[in-house]
Amino acid sequence: MKLWIKVSLVAVIMVAAAVSICNLFLLVGAGRSNLNYAINSTVSAQKTNAAYWMNAMAEEIKAETGAATARSLARYFVAQLADENIVLNAGTDSIYNATCIEPADYLPLAEGKRQYIIADVAGKSMLMVGSQIAIQGTIYSLYMMQDVTSIYADITEMAYRFSWISFAIMFIAGLVELLLVRKLLKPIKTLKENTSLIAAGVYDRRIRIAEQDEIGELAEDFNSMADAVERRVEELKEEAARRTLFMSALTHELKTPMTSIKGNAQTLLVTRMEEEEREQALMQIDADCTRVEKLSQKLMHLIVLKQSGEIALKEQKTSELFAMVEAACQTQLKNRGLSLTIRNQMDTLSMDLDLLCALLLNLIDNAGKASAPGQTIEILAASNVISVTDWGGGIPESALPQLTQPFYRVDKARSRKQGGIGLGLALAEEIARLHRARLAFESEVGKGTTVKVVFENEA
Amino acid sequence: MKHRWGVLYFVLAVILLFSLFTVPQIARRVLDDTKGKIVTVEMQ
Known part of the structure; x- marks a missing residue:
């Protein structure tokens, strides 16, 4: 797998993970916030209505008031609140209920406490808030209800909408990252191509990268390395040429006296010569031998010196x-x-x-x-x-x-x-x-x- | 080595599917957990 694909994939994965987690927290937070708002407003309304109803009842109900009158007054004052989401019970008897739901079935109230519950009733999510009020020995339960189905439905819809938006963001981010990473890593591709060329023996190639980042520094180092390699190769070529020249010169230097020695020796062997001519030939052989000896001595000296660091x-x-x-x-x-x-x-x-x-x-x-x-x-x-x-x-x-x-x-x-x-x-x-x-x-x-x-x- | 980096595609696919289908379900389930619980608030 290419480096730019790896980097892009890792970046997209990071973005996708971050967006998913943010989405989750955002959705849960929004849902809870909406629910809390609905709960607070319903609790507040129940408090206000309960206080109004209790005050009205306290003014009208006396010790001598009969039970039937008290129930009529209780119903009357609840009706005065003009809220169809109110339910009033006296003990287990329903006094006022404009809804088709019996909240006492879902929220059995404890004495002296205001409580609420969210319950699924007939395909709806209903928030029920209630408290008990004692008047002249009778325990009344006043409930207020609110349909919060839309809050749950909205969150579900929002969740799917967010998901698709996140998907689009990830797609766009992925594309941008892909292009960016490719652009950023382009100099590395150039480096690779030039390295291949140097490996193939093209030593004069250099890289021009304007960036002053790590890749720019790498390119500079590469160019320095290429300079050193080119210089070294040139030195080796020159050395090889010098050695070839040296060997041909040495061969020539040896061949000249050897030819002379061989010629004089053959002449001495096959030709009848005067004593003076023989002496001259022998002297020539001696001179040539001396020359070869001197050559070998100097060569040895040169080799020893070259080897001495x-x-x-x-x-x-x-x-x-x-x-x-x-x-x-x-x-x-x-x-x-x-x-x-x-x-x-x-x-x-x-x-x-x-x-x-x-x-x-x-x-x-x-x-x-x-x-x-x-x-x-x-x-x-x-x-x-x-x-x-x-x-x-x-x-x-x-x-x-x-x-x-x-x-x-x-x-x-x-x-x-x-x-x-x-x-x-x-x-x-x-x-x-x-x-x-x-x-x-x-x-x-x-x-x-x-x-x-x-x-x-x-x- | 080749297979090891290939896992990245799998991880990306899993995260995308998680984001598309699992995140909404988790959010809905967290909210559904608030149902059916009786909560007491102060009387004042």
Whole structure:
């Protein structure tokens, strides 16, 4: 069953129950009120008539008045009241009765009390009020009667009329509730449709709901969730694309030296060669093996770094770091005819000395490959940034975003010739990430490149 | 679960029938109870 039907049904049931109970109380209340009014007015009339009749009789009846005279006077004074609903009895004898009902049969009066009863007589509901009056030793009973059949009939008729009106109210209320609930729950239907679309892979759908109620908040949360899902899916797609690229690059990087090794080995096996040529082929195989070994080592390093969630950083002096870096790259730079300038304005840094040294050596190696003999590479450490600058060939702006991708090289032929395998900056980026830092590249073709390691938490 | 919510239709039908037929009868019966009883009122 749909939610809007459930809500509407429950609401209609509540309204129907409330209307029914109200009807019942209203009808009973109205009936009692009408009856009380009839009883009070009849009791009041009986009181007035009894007082008048008693006073008149008291004035005329003396001790010596005979019984027949007294009965005549009693009848006369009752007749004077000119009310056809009055009945007068003396003891068990009827003195005056214009009705065809004998009230004493239904209401045997108790002495000194005024009493009433409602009784069904000959298909009518009759209200009878009576009291006893003692005059000169004779007990008179004075009754007044009123037909209240119409009150009962009216209540019955009113009850059925009320019922049909209630039915109409319930029907209209039900219809209104139905429309209202459908309108209120419409945004939920939209939410459901959009959820289905997202489940089917359409991630760019969003919901526009103007209401600021709970459903509006739900829609906002849904949109936030859809944003997060879309973002995550995009990230996964990018990750998958990166992995595919990585695998194809890795395959290519392995295939090149393996092809060379296989070619040289087959040549050595099937061709008669001079000693010098054999030596050259063996040296080529050795160089290719070294390259594959270096590739596997760097890959292992990269994988280990990627798997490390966090490393223990230690507050250390940057002078130690730069001394270590200078010692490690001195020979390499000297062989290339390059010089290194270090300007250290930093005191200490939270770091893993070996890893940060490896990062800087990677950057210096890249700067060395880009520089011409005689040029200088500069390291500047200030504030929260360590930068490595060279004045070499520079990098095209379009290549800057891809520099940290594994196996990406700006100039593939030259890089390979210089022994590069395209993993240096990928490694550097991972090391920077573990130091809560990021790499930033500034470069201009023909003028040089600056690579900055920007530490986020350093002052 | 489906049957449980289906009970709502039954409840609604019962309340409607109660409202249409039982409420008038109850009202009439409550008033009919006032018949046949002798009630004493004060003499003043």
